[in-house]
Amino acid sequence: MEYVVKTKGLTKNFGKEKPVTGLDMKIPKGEVYGFLGPNGAGKTTTIRMLLGLMKPTTGTIHIFQKDLRKERVNILKRVGSLVENPSYYPHLTAYENLEALRKILGVPKKKIYEVLEIVRLSDVANKKVKGFSLGMKQRLGIAASLLNNPELLILDEPTNGLDPSGIIEIRQLIKRLPAEYGMTILISSHLLSEIDQMATTVGIVTNGKMIFQDSIEVMRMLSQQKISLKVNNSEQAWRSLLAKGIKADYKDDTVLLSEHSNKKIAEAVRTLVQDGFSIYRVEEEKRSLEDIFLQMTRGGKEG
Amino acid sequence: MIKKLLSSDFLKIKRKGFWFLTFLGPFGVVALQMVNYGVRKDYLLQQSDNDWDYYLLNVSTFTPLALVLGIVILTSFMASLENETNAWKQLISLPVSKMSVYLSKFTVLAFLLLISSFILMLFTLAYGVFLDLGEEISYFELFKFSFYPYFAGLPILALQLWIATVSQNQGIPITIGILGVIFTYSAFILPDWMIWKWPSLINEWNEPIINVLLGIGVGCLLYIVGMFDFTRRDVK
Ligand SMILES: Nc1ncnc2c1ncn2[C@@H]1O[C@H](COP(=O)(O)OP(=O)(O)OP(=O)(O)O)[C@@H](O)[C@H]1O
Ligand SMILES: [Mg+2]
Numbered sequence: 001m002e003y004v005v006k007t008k009g010l011t012k013n014f015g016k017e018k019p020v021t022g023l024d025m026k027i028p029k030g031e032v033y034g035f036l037g038p039n040g041a042g043k044t045t046t047i048r049m050l051l052g053l054m055k056p057t058t059g060t061i062h063i064f065q066k067d068l069r070k071e072r073v074n075i076l077k078r079v080g081s082l083v084e085n086p087s088y089y090p091h092l093t094a095y096e097n098l099e100a101l102r103k104i105l106g107v108p109k110k111k112i113y114e115v116l117e118i119v120r121l122s123d124v125a126n127k128k129v130k131g132f133s134l135g136m137k138q139r140l141g142i143a144a145s146l147l148n149n150p151e152l153l154i155l156d157e158p159t160n161g162l163d164p165s166g167i168i169e170i171r172q173l174i175k176r177l178p179a180e181y182g183m184t185i186l187i188s189s190h191l192l193s194e195i196d197q198m199a200t201t202v203g204i205v206t207n208g209k210m211i212f213q214d215s216i217e218v219m220r221m222l223s224q225q226k227i228s229l230k231v232n233n234s235e236q237a238w239r240s241l242l243a244k245g246i247k248a249d250y251k252d253d254t255v256l257l258s259e260h261s262n263k264k265i266a267e268a269v270r271t272l273v274q275d276g277f278s279i280y281r282v283e284e285e286k287r288s289l290e291d292i293f294l295q296m297t298r299g300g301k302e303g
Numbered sequence: 304m305i306k307k308l309l310s311s312d313f314l315k316i317k318r319k320g321f322w323f324l325t326f327l328g329p330f331g332v333v334a335l336q337m338v339n340y341g342v343r344k345d346y347l348l349q350q351s352d353n354d355w356d357y358y359l360l361n362v363s364t365f366t367p368l369a370l371v372l373g374i375v376i377l378t379s380f381m382a383s384l385e386n387e388t389n390a391w392k393q394l395i396s397l398p399v400s401k402m403s404v405y406l407s408k409f410t411v412l413a414f415l416l417l418i419s420s421f422i423l424m425l426f427t428l429a430y431g432v433f434l435d436l437g438e439e440i441s442y443f444e445l446f447k448f449s450f451y452p453y454f455a456g457l458p459i460l461a462l463q464l465w466i467a468t469v470s471q472n473q474g475i476p477i478t479i480g481i482l483g484v485i486f487t488y489s490a491f492i493l494p495d496w497m498i499w500k501w502p503s504l505i506n507e508w509n510e511p512i513i514n515v516l517l518g519i520g521v522g523c524l525l526y527i528v529g530m531f532d533f534t535r536r537d538v539k
Pocket of ligand 1: 190
């Protein structure tokens, strides 16, 4: 598979502090890669290393199959980024801010109007950024990251400070980009719900370690439902199921079936009815991605 | 790459008072002599045989101070431009080498100060002519007092830019800057090796050109050290 980003054993130490340790990140081409982790997990530190803002203590980074250490400038020509809080020059207008970047990137001037249009800041193009709201500054940052038609777009918590409609807008934009421009996107967040709706691949990091990295489908599989049975005498019911060789768990006065094919459930219910239990409820218990995420990250902390 | 960076940097310094300071420095230096000569012109003209040389000497008393003050303020402005919203990370994420980013910052400042020196020469000449100091204008002395301090001051520029760009705390470059201004003010009691003495063009051999050459040499050295330190560090 062709990986746009591939890190091996990426590690960063600040003295005693080790925000990133042995991180292997693989981002296939054309994916929206959701980079998830709680506060302080090392997401921003990783992203800073991907952009050459920080040198890794150990480990390697390949972007577009090129070594970042050797070909930083050539790689960055094809990368757009927004790291943490947006940077801007408050005394310049939105247009001038982009112009300052455009001059360095060497793209045509019409690109400025184009990206301003995308983030819907065209109306305030000639206003000083000083007076912008947080959300507007965030949009300007996103506009800046799109200026050079990047093949890889790296966005660190891009919906920070945006209102719900702004979040939806950015989300739609991010979903559109891979299809329309063939972009690969790395987007970090500490909210799974945010990533869930746009990511195609997920990487979960805690304490600087990657604890899960796969497609969102695989992650959804993990979240698959369990069937819970409410029975008049749950504990006995559970024992009698086990006695018949049906896999089940007992928790909080409910019986949980780990197999959820229709056939197996029917079998379990029949068994219980035949044994004279009263079945009150048969329910599907869905584990949200949020639950899995929490469980995983908690596991990472213990480990 | 450097041309693009320069044009971007010149755009960024708009509306930030850079150009105003570039003009204010030399204007201030000559304005002091306007006051001086305005109040006691007759007395001053009696002080020497060569009124032009004496006038240039008077002007040049305040040049080093204005220059060093200008360096401290401009470098700190330049650093704050990128520090204010931590724009370093955005700038360095662009396809540019860190060396050229640093070179561009230095070049803009060196250029502004050169313009300042040039304006100083024009102002000095204009007011000198206005004072009607005689036919014999010593053009070489005029050039010397306008541009020598600039070259002799390059190490201070390199040092201040280095400290301002790598310090997390902007109190450090400001403190060192203020110390530098005090040093420059007391140049005559400083030992010759102190860089803050050099813009005053004083040395034990009475050869101002030594300060110029030292300034360019040590300036280059400090520039290179600063640039490598800047590229070596993680971006804030
Ligand atoms: N320059 C630095 N010096 C020392 N420690 C640092 C530095 N930068 C980051 N850290 C530490 O590294 C850890 C990870 O920080 P990082 O910003 O990468 O987390 P994050 O995943 O982006 O978190 P958030 O969701 O809050 O943005 C933190 O504990 C932080 O204190
Ligand atoms: Mg972060």
